[in-house]
Amino acid sequence: MNTRSGPRQNRHDPGLDAIMSERRQLINLAYRLLGSLAEAEDAVQETYTRWYAMSREQQAAVESPGAWLTTVASRICLNLLNSARVRRETYVGDWIPEPLPGGTEWISGRPGGATVDPADRVTLDESVNLAFLIVLESMTPAERVAFILHDVFCHSFAEVAEIVGRSPAACRQLASSARLRLRASPPSATPAAQSAGVVRDFKQAWAAKDIDALIRLLDPDATAVGDGGGLATTFLDPIEGGEQIAHAWVALAHRKPADMTFLERTVNGRPGLVAEQDGAVVTVFAFEVAGDRIRHIWVIRNPEKLRRWTTG
Secondary structure, X not given: OOOOOHHHHOOOOHHHHHHHOOHHHHHHXXXXXXXXXXXHHHHHHHHHHHHHHOOHHHHHOOOOHHHHHHXXXXXXXXXXXXXXXXXXXXXXXXXXXXXXXXXXXXXXXXXXXXXXXHHHEEEOOHHHOHHHHHHHHOOOHHHHHHHHHHHHOOOOHHHHHHHHOOOHHHHHHHHHHHHHHHHHOOOOOOOHHHHHHHHHHHHHHHHOOOHHHHHHHEEEEEEEEEEOOOOOOOOOOOEEOHHHHHHHHHHHHXXXXXXXXXXXXXXXXXXXXXXXXXXXXXEEEEEEEEOOEEEEEXXXXXXXXXXXXXXX
């Protein structure tokens, strides 16, 4: 998304500054709801379009513009989630959330190296851990919205009810159901520093084509999931079992192009790897480490999900 609403250019309007100061929070919310930064930016842009479509009198009548923007953005995201469930039934292979690069905080980049607005930042915490987002994908749209708004962004159930169009009691139940799903598949709590060591050892064993070392680093019940979206080659079905994954990764090592390099990078705030070829990121590897073993590997090759990644 490369355009912004025209009124934003008037930097001397304190009311406008207050409205636009909500943008970062809205991007944070929308990404967690949708799992796609591209869709999140579109949802937030649509939110501001609706705000500026109102007359000044209508805007002045809004008691809390921030709450209004949050409500509208959440409803847009809820509608997108409902339609996404249908779209993903025809998605080629498994759908994995769009990975975010960076350190403790990621600033969204535009193709061509355009200047980044501080309001476009996504703050990275455990609620954007890829393992956490994968669990969110198992929730119904209403469960996901109720859970994220209440448990992550601390909105009351009365506020959530207004957004999703259900009673506060029903929203409380939605959030409770979401928590049950999360407890059934809790993301690992392994510290990032410990995970980084395991991922680094995995990278070294992979480069050495040391299948025994890879097996030792993988949980016996580990899974690997690929996402090419029909636009890049990857395995369509998940690989299950540490030994099977080790054999698959050694096979990948034997086919690695000479100009491809693997680098240690942060993926959604957790240690990961990226493959670079001809100066471009072509694959992102995200890991979930439990203790001293890898429990999940997510391989994102869909180029539409890698546009935010830059070299260096």
